[in-house]
Amino acid sequence: MDLESIPGVGEKTARALAELDDPERALRTGDVAAIANAPGISRGRAARIARAAIRREHDDPGGFLATDRAREIYRELLELLADRTVTDYAAQRLETIFPSPRQSRIEDVRAFAADALEREPNPDVLDALEGVSSLDRPRDVRVRERCLATTDAERYSEAREAIPELSVEIVEDAQGLAELARGYSTVVAIDESFAGVTVEGDVRVEPDALETPAETVPERPLAFFARNRDAITAAIDVHRHAGLETDCDLEGLEDALSRLETDGTVAGDDELDRLATAVDDLDAAVGTAESVANDHLREAIREEDVTIEGADLLSLVERGAGVDSLLSRELSDEYAAAVTAAREHLIESLDLESGEAEIARRIFADEPTFPVEREEEPLGRLREELTGARERRADRLKRDLAADLADQRDHARQLVQDALEFDVELAIARFAADFGCTMPEFVWDGEMRSGNGVSGDDDGVSGDDGVSGDNGVSEDAPDGDGIDADAGPRETGFEIEGGRSPLLDEPLERIDPVDYGVGGVALLSGVNSGGKTSTLDLVASVVVLAHMGLPVPAERVRLRRFDSLHYHAKTQGTLDAGAFESTVREFATLADRGAGSLVLVDELESITEPGASAKIIAGILEALSENGATAVFVSHLADEIREMAGFDVTVDGIEAVGLIDGELEVNRSPVKDHLARSTPELIVEKLAEEADDEPIAANGGDVRGESVPGFYDRLLEKFE
Numbered sequence: 001m002d003l004e005s006i007p008g009v010g011e012k013t014a015r016a017l018a019e020l021d022d023p024e025r026a027l028r029t030g031d032v033a034a035i036a037n038a039p040g041i042s043r044g045r046a047a048r049i050a051r052a053a054i055r056r057e058h059d060d061p062g063g064f065l066a067t068d069r070a071r072e073i074y075r076e077l078l079e080l081l082a083d084r085t086v087t088d089y090a091a092q093r094l095e096t097i098f099p100s101p102r103q104s105r106i107e108d109v110r111a112f113a114a115d116a117l118e119r120e121p122n123p124d125v126l127d128a129l130e131g132v133s134s135l136d137r138p139r140d141v142r143v144r145e146r147c148l149a150t151t152d153a154e155r156y157s158e159a160r161e162a163i164p165e166l167s168v169e170i171v172e173d174a175q176g177l178a179e180l181a182r183g184y185s186t187v188v189a190i191d192e193s194f195a196g197v198t199v200e201g202d203v204r205v206e207p208d209a210l211e212t213p214a215e216t217v218p219e220r221p222l223a224f225f226a227r228n229r230d231a232i233t234a235a236i237d238v239h240r241h242a243g244l245e246t247d248c249d250l251e252g253l254e255d256a257l258s259r260l261e262t263d264g265t266v267a268g269d270d271e272l273d274r275l276a277t278a279v280d281d282l283d284a285a286v287g288t289a290e291s292v293a294n295d296h297l298r299e300a301i302r303e304e305d306v307t308i309e310g311a312d313l314l315s316l317v318e319r320g321a322g323v324d325s326l327l328s329r330e331l332s333d334e335y336a337a338a339v340t341a342a343r344e345h346l347i348e349s350l351d352l353e354s355g356e357a358e359i360a361r362r363i364f365a366d367e368p369t370f371p372v373e374r375e376e377e378p379l380g381r382l383r384e385e386l387t388g389a390r391e392r393r394a395d396r397l398k399r400d401l402a403a404d405l406a407d408q409r410d411h412a413r414q415l416v417q418d419a420l421e422f423d424v425e426l427a428i429a430r431f432a433a434d435f436g437c438t439m440p441e442f443v444w445d446g447e448m449r450s451g452n453g454v455s456g457d458d459d460g461v462s463g464d465d466g467v468s469g470d471n472g473v474s475e476d477a478p479d480g481d482g483i484d485a486d487a488g489p490r491e492t493g494f495e496i497e498g499g500r501s502p503l504l505d506e507p508l509e510r511i512d513p514v515d516y517g518v519g520g521v522a523l524l525s526g527v528n529s530g531g532k533t534s535t536l537d538l539v540a541s542v543v544v545l546a547h548m549g550l551p552v553p554a555e556r557v558r559l560r561r562f563d564s565l566h567y568h569a570k571t572q573g574t575l576d577a578g579a580f581e582s583t584v585r586e587f588a589t590l591a592d593r594g595a596g597s598l599v600l601v602d603e604l605e606s607i608t609e610p611g612a613s614a615k616i617i618a619g620i621l622e623a624l625s626e627n628g629a630t631a632v633f634v635s636h637l638a639d640e641i642r643e644m645a646g647f648d649v650t651v652d653g654i655e656a657v658g659l660i661d662g663e664l665e666v667n668r669s670p671v672k673d674h675l676a677r678s679t680p681e682l683i684v685e686k687l688a689e690e691a692d693d694e695p696i697a698a699n700g701g702d703v704r705g706e707s708v709p710g711f712y713d714r715l716l717e718k719f720e
């Protein structure tokens, strides 16, 4: 893959990406965490690069989310999804799922989401996911006691590249190897020409050392597994609890990991532990053994009556002999017993084996002395013997474990990757369960009724979706092959059944399901607080999620593929002349090029005076209708706009079905082709009914009825 062909990836970034283990996989799967492992690339940047790579793959020009409110809706939905992830990876990976106008992209994610919906989140899996994180590649492994040696400059560069953990030295000949062996514990000669050469020291001739890095530097796989042990172990748990399929031998991997300490050394080997403890405890054990001997001897001397003939004493004194001679003469048995006790103590406390015990015995000499003291020379030899054995053992174990683990590296990577992806799937499954979602049904371009829809030479409705650098719908976006005008207003736009907006701050069971569908252009009227804005939010959420390839919060949804979403939220108050002008300009662009777009507008009338607003909105609707956009305009001026519009614009209505204890009771599903009565109308109607129901009291006590006969009816007539 030519990394530089990804929009936004220059030479420097491409070089950084190339350092990843598998940049193509990371980009293809949107593995933001892996991309962010490339030097100098932040997580935010990584997400942008991943999105750009996906866009390029699907020829997606970007800019689906064409307005601030559309982007806001996407962000809020993303947050709801991210709230349901356990790992950072999954939250970042979700950032690479964005609404796209491209069928191929939508279908890719739909396939993934369909699998996700089969997932059952269970608490054990969620717990295990807490421990899973993206794998780290340790870059700081340096092995100082081993080096590679070559006579060849080219081979030298190759070796440095392949095995950066070891120093690579250039030598002239075998003599050079011998010199190196004085500075390094092990020298690995990598030239064929050294075959058969024997040099003093640990010099190995391994011409294929560069091809078998796990053997040349077992520290590499060990460091990788040590660094990532917890994440891999947690990923194993996730697989077990979730019953995920894997080619990996989970027990084998778990067993190998249990033999690894966090510092990359091998754990759980009794013999290595014995040798390590013996080396560590050697001095202390020898000291104790000396005390054992001396205590023993002291006791013996104290209890012994030494009888010595005068002549013997004289001869001893004349020879200048010390007490040692006396000991050997008179207390040799006791001395032997004391030394035996010391040796036994030493051998037992260090758990020495026969060869080692043999050397250990010599630490306490047979010739009697008092106090009994260690012999330094055999002590040094024992130390050397034990240290050598410990190192050989550790080295062998390291190599064996590294060989076991090196083969498992790819499996482990896959295991962790699958666990992390599983978290993404679970988040989608939980989102779908929490908001009662189903997969929407798309009516793709080829399946739409052909008609006189204006084909779009769409080249960009301005607006940055905050996701891509690209704006708008590009020239190569498919034609906005619009809607068949002859087919009436209800041909394919969107059709929602039982939709519940995930953006409402209410528990799911308190949200009334909404049915609503629009093909072409519609006005949405309705009582105050009837749920008009929430309906637009629902439509926007459904359309955004559907174009992300995800399930939507409704019992059933059918929709066309849109090129972009233009959602204009309610403006707060009248706009000044400049802001008004720019809003009108925005709609001019949209009316001109917005075929294939979904346009949602909330109470545009507040931008200017009511009379003018109705005219402007009517004009915008005409243009949108002509070019085949799908649009819903929420308005309290629906009636006036309908009057002004030069075509038969559909007016739908969110109706209050009545007033209960002064509160409106609303049917949240807009009624098609029905101008909803306004709240004031309902209140006047209620007053009129009450006045009719209550006869005027004889004493004129009913102030309402008496003082304003027919007043409410008169008001009511004005609404007709």
Ligand SMILES: Nc1ncnc2c1ncn2[C@@H]1O[C@H](COP(=O)(O)OP(=O)(O)OP(=O)(O)O)[C@@H](O)[C@H]1O
Residues within 6 Å of the ligand: 504, 506, 510, 511, 512, 513, 514, 526, 527, 528, 529, 530, 531, 532, 533, 534, 535, 668
């Ligand atoms: N489907 C629904 N189920 C339950 N409650 C809802 C639903 N839709 C809206 N509501 C409630 O009604 C309130 C008002 O909704 P919304 O703001 O969408 O009404 P509106 O018709 O746009 O109001 P206005 O005319 O004042 O702009 C919401 O805050 C929410 O509490």
